[in-house]
Every structure is written in C-alpha cells, then in structure tokens.
Amino acid sequence: MKVGEVTSTSSLVQEWIADATKGAPLITYTNEVRDIHNHRMTRAYAEATHQEHIVYYAVDRVGKGSDRIVLKGQNAEDAWNTPPKQAANDLAGRLSLAIGMPVIVTENVLVKEGISNGSRGILEGIEYYTDSGRRHATSVTVKLVDYKGVSRSVDIPYVIKDITYKKAGVADPYRAKRQQVPIVAGFACTVHNSQSMSVTNAILH
Structure with missing residues (x-):
C-alpha cells in the first residue's frame, strides 16, 4: 500500500466507520x-x-501585547506551511476534521481529568468562527475512553503556542504565536507515540 492511497470505499475507511475504536491505525517512523x-x-x-471535507486554519500572530497582529495573505500561508511537529508543537496550520473520526490529543490540556498528550478519542463536535471564508476552531468535543473502559465527552479549547516558520528566500526563521x-x-501515528497504545489491529509502515 502506498501512503495515502485511500478512497471512501476503501476497507481501511470502512473499518473506522464500523467502529472508530477498532480501526487499524498506520504506525510509521516519520511525521x-x-x-x-x-x-x-x-x-x-x-x-x-457524507460530510463536507473541511479544513480548520490556525490563527498566527506576531508582535507583543496590544501590538500583536494576525498574519494575513502570503505571511499566513508561509506559517500554515510549517511542519507541525518540528516547528509548531504539533499544532497544525491546516487541520482537516470530520465528525466521528478518531483523534489524538497533542497537549496536556486537562491532566487532572486524565486528558494529556497522546489521549485518543472520537471527534463529536467542533466550535468555530469564520473569517475571510476560512474556519478557525475555538474548541472541540472529544469522546474519550479511559483505562477502565469508561467513556465521556470532554470539551477541549484551543491553546496558544510558539512556532517558527520560514519565508521564501529568507534564511532566518520567523517567530509567531499559534492559536x-x-x-x-x-488514523496514523508515529512509532514513538504508539508505545502506550492498545489496539486490535495496526498497519506498520
């Protein structure tokens, strides 16, 4: 199987639809x-x-305090193109989401409630606003299952983290705050992130 060669009728997709807790994730060495x-x-x-494929864009800001401004145009595109794992604390510039799909939490957002980096769940809802025709997520509702097999729905708000990004023809990186x-x-994770996973099936790449 070549990476990404999937369609809506693929058995890989149908397995996740039948039971999103038992689909076979792709485990790979590279982000x-x-x-x-x-x-x-x-x-x-x-x-x-039968959902629309929607991308939720990060909000990236530069400057300090009240002088901070949101990146627009090509500057925003340059920041969104940043590899999320290496330069953006795994906060995607462009995040594709669909209700019912499996997701992985990438931040220790609610540690006291057992929700931390690596927690796995099912996406149930998305709160967002629209600006210039693009959607920006403010929070998501995720159904999580703990180690005892107890499930619950949790609202996870956006976070703000430092990122670095590059502009064409400029050697030095720029810095911004990403929301x-x-x-x-x-559907996929790295070998490193799979170490504590318990799955019925998996695909190794």
Missing part, C-alpha cells in the same frame, strides 16, 4: 508520512460519511 496519511484518510472518511485546537487525526 511526514503520519500527516499525509491522516489528511487523506480524513478526506476519504468525510466523503464516506489552534490541540488535536490531530488518529
């Missing part, structure tokens, strides 16, 4: 493969479940 597979699986999942919900699709 690039993880991100490609997650994006294409999300698109296929949305089509298979994004701290989740990624759960």
